[in-house]
Amino acid sequence: MSMNNLGIVVRNIVRADRAAVDRLAGFGVATIHEAMGRVGLAKPYLRPVYAGAKLAGTAVTVLLQPGDNWMLHVAAGELVDGDVVVAACTSDCEDGFFGELLATSFRARGGRGLVIDGGVRDVRELTEMKFPVFSRAINAKGTVKATLGSVNVPVVCAGAPVSPGDAVVADDDGVVFVPAALVADVAAAAADREAGEADKRRRLAAGELGLDMYRMREPLAKAGLRYVE
Amino acid sequence: MSMNNLGIVVRNIVRADRAAVDRLAGFGVATIHEAMGRVGLAKPYLRPVYAGAKLAGTAVTVLLQPGDNWMLHVAAGELVDGDVVVAACTSDCEDGFFGELLATSFRARGGRGLVIDGGVRDVRELTEMKFPVFSRAINAKGTVKATLGSVNVPVVCAGAPVSPGDAVVADDDGVVFVPAALVADVAAAAADREAGEADKRRRLAAGELGLDMYRMREPLAKAGLRYVE
Amino acid sequence: MSMNNLGIVVRNIVRADRAAVDRLAGFGVATIHEAMGRVGLAKPYLRPVYAGAKLAGTAVTVLLQPGDNWMLHVAAGELVDGDVVVAACTSDCEDGFFGELLATSFRARGGRGLVIDGGVRDVRELTEMKFPVFSRAINAKGTVKATLGSVNVPVVCAGAPVSPGDAVVADDDGVVFVPAALVADVAAAAADREAGEADKRRRLAAGELGLDMYRMREPLAKAGLRYVE
Amino acid sequence: MSMNNLGIVVRNIVRADRAAVDRLAGFGVATIHEAMGRVGLAKPYLRPVYAGAKLAGTAVTVLLQPGDNWMLHVAAGELVDGDVVVAACTSDCEDGFFGELLATSFRARGGRGLVIDGGVRDVRELTEMKFPVFSRAINAKGTVKATLGSVNVPVVCAGAPVSPGDAVVADDDGVVFVPAALVADVAAAAADREAGEADKRRRLAAGELGLDMYRMREPLAKAGLRYVE
């Protein structure tokens, strides 16, 4: 944020490498955030508008004003194929900033979905369109178009910092943002992590305890755990 | 509310015109509240008990006491075909005021559904019955029958004022109340609004920007929006 | 809770009678809590991770530390067939303490599900596995394994006291805990209660009012209810 | 609310009788709401901005838009001596709609205080001015002046319906609204209620139990209360 961060649309943003984003899209949000070192997650109040919604893409960020969705219309003009709109608000507001018409527009311009720290409406239509949206509320309350925010400035969305061009991945477990420069590395780390899980899953399914598989018994005893009959 | 508003059941309420309510039922909640000038919505914490629930009808209002559902039984006796029970509480309470047996009774008396600023239970049964309920919580906690509230007095339900006989419409996007005298006008305004949307949808789907379609570029520039490369 | 309640695993817990628990499993949570005299319910913020999830079993209790799921691994080693893990936390924390790998382990060791006053992740996988989980949040945020809590000590889970070995039943309406010594009696009382409901349902469906069926008109009048034309 | 309720300022409102309001001002909020039959209270999240703040007057109502305080400036022009501004918002918003400059203006125009279902700022200055404010939040966040709401239309403020001209009383215990036509009756009922309390206080202070003074032992026994040694 700076003294000039409101009322601007930044156009020359550097998007994360598309191929790397697509590799990242193959992993779940929980895996990605673990691969990043447990950072980058939005707060868990962002939830999918319909069960099974998921998305991955590059962030076009929007800073909204409460009760005002003007900047979402501006953002539509900045989308390229593979983008996801990531919208924050200058103060907490659960109005319905977004609905079916904007979804139609976003999709026509290459948009893959929306993550918004605010409310949305037209749930039935969004579900039928299979346009993935992650929001903090469902709210029929409409908004005005009267006050400037910004497009493609760094924002904080649901507690997580996002820069324009960052990768965004969202699924049933939540929403994670990956800095553009790290996407390839995080995808590689996620792949490593997932590779290790198949074997663990098999062993646990066979009844082996995590206590033994992860060699926890000694550190637990050292920490003072006592078994009482 | 007045000094005599507790402990009464008002019988000669004037219901919104049935045919107008049925026309209104053809529109979504977001459209209706826009057609009214963005008023009349319940707060968004009222949610459908099962996905896809929707209802429309004329309000029989109930003022409950916390932890007490006696007045819902009284309300059942006031229902006519096409009514929806709209229940408020004298203080915030998420107890399970309503379940399958009351739903059975309401339906048998002509009730089309329930909107309640409180909790309900028997979710599985309500879903199987397809009895639409919009509530602030799902809660197995039972209630007593010990203290009088009222039936068919004006109430505030989830932040929205409702008078007996008003139209109620609820769907995935929320709950809206329309004063009885305005139902025909609101239905007409909603129809106008929806008529305009088909063309907009087609143009947006073809890639036209809202910026151009709604002629926003000039007012945005006037407000000071700057595009930065 | 006592001064020695942290850092211990109690092994010789007395589980509720399995046959009685299985009888109890035939009733809904609302019915069970009514049969107990309206006690034993967890707060309604505990919700199923997928629609239709339900579980019944005997509690293996866990006291977690915030941001730390070490004790869930310890608890896996204490499960016998028919157990449900019931996890509380020493302070409010919505991190994702539990996911697919732990679910695999719990199931392999006889666990029937999880009730947790905290967050969980891997919603898609848990849904596919049909492993029933009731939690206060869905959250991809991972946890550490660094600080001792306890297993099989009395805990307070979502506001309800639970002792190891108590019966746990959860469905769409919520989660109820039944003290081990009362399970048979509660199952019997639930059966009585349910028996009475079929007749009531039939009469209400035929249009009889609860006002008459429950003989409420006289007490309502005595309490001062007035009908106003 | 109606289809024409936004964008208007109603001027010919009927204020509650000033002398009756001043009598009412001598009672606490709890007493007044009891005297009305336990209705009329705002939800308890409205709190005084400084300890000991209290106010009483006639309501000039304001319907704000989220993030926009334009209508508070319009309301200043409608104040007469003895008024209190009562502000609601078309959706939940905790921005700082009000501060020291508006307080200066309100006071200069005869305003006695503010009740607002939103945020305010300049706490230190308001405290020094002893200008009583009851709000849902303290928030430095500023607002714009871009979208019309209304002045002197009926509103719902913190869950309570208020009409222009109603009496407003607020103290440490909360905020209560009394319909203009009832103010004299409520003041009389409050006086009766308070008259009875001095004797009760004296008897309770002397060690008499409420069980005996209110003759509760018999109804408790009848309800089934058992004393267990």
Next chain:
Amino acid sequence: MSMNNLGIVVRNIVRADRAAVDRLAGFGVATIHEAMGRVGLAKPYLRPVYAGAKLAGTAVTVLLQPGDNWMLHVAAGELVDGDVVVAACTSDCEDGFFGELLATSFRARGGRGLVIDGGVRDVRELTEMKFPVFSRAINAKGTVKATLGSVNVPVVCAGAPVSPGDAVVADDDGVVFVPAALVADVAAAAADREAGEADKRRRLAAGELGLDMYRMREPLAKAGLRYVE
């Protein structure tokens, strides 16, 4: 909780040793809960009704019904000198269950204060009386006297389990419950803890770092902490 826990008043409770409770009263809530091993705290939403309120005593527990304070009157009859009333509710309710008249009665019967997982009113009077109350809300909303709860059964108050006779201590930092049998030991452990703090305080005030005083540098390095210029 059991099937017979509602509708009873237990009279022969065993109170914590008065002298031990009085020793405990000399320590702060944070120190006491640390001395117990970080258990026994109520959730932090319980706050003092006036700044500086503090209390210590033996618990007379009350289980209330939502919107109903009948059992507080019953509890007054069970108080002996040095007791504190600890009230829970069968479901979340922020009504004003308690005010000045009950405070007068409690004090006359030996009561030292109130801890309540609900609302209270008459804040000004309670402050003037210096009757210490810790509650989850301040709310003028009155309650009825219609439904039985219990007195002196085990309850869960703001997430913490409390048995009748347990010690209760509350101050600006919160509320802690100490099982009756542990009071002497906890007081001793608290004294030990406090003894160690004076020296630490002096060293820290002299500029010594906790890193050195607590010998944290080695474990931090072992955990992998890196200092980056």
Next chain:
Amino acid sequence: MSMNNLGIVVRNIVRADRAAVDRLAGFGVATIHEAMGRVGLAKPYLRPVYAGAKLAGTAVTVLLQPGDNWMLHVAAGELVDGDVVVAACTSDCEDGFFGELLATSFRARGGRGLVIDGGVRDVRELTEMKFPVFSRAINAKGTVKATLGSVNVPVVCAGAPVSPGDAVVADDDGVVFVPAALVADVAAAAADREAGEADKRRRLAAGELGLDMYRMREPLAKAGLRYVE
């Protein structure tokens, strides 16, 4: 945030110019955030621990883990005169991370106060010491020292992005962060803003309406405002 942001302490941070920070300290939080263009505010849930607390300084940032205050001890070692500790947490946690002993240490090392998106304890002692703390909760619950976070990495504190070395100002109205490079400009803009307010205050106090002083009547009429008799 990056893949290497956990487990590090950055030492060569660039602090905002001390003289500029001291100029900024002369303005209120509301004025500063307006001067920045209405950005930089923490969410309003951060509140002072005692009435009248205020602070200004340069941020030493801390990223905590839930339930763990180890990094606050590490941060103490990084303080220079005029610093304020600004602590965020990797997930929402209201434990009492901070109390009197750490305050003693911070002050001895030059620390002027604490802003923490978490809980604190020892309210009485902090008040007596006049050590200003702004927190999201007061909570006696203690924390462990087991898991690494970081010191002096960029964090998001209560929704606002903060970099090490940024200016922090907090008072009764909230908490604002000013990027180090902008402090002088913001202080100058705040001075301009305040200069204009004295004249406005005088005119408003004399009864002039903001409607006239701000020339709002024409834009209001243009927006469609109607006065109704």
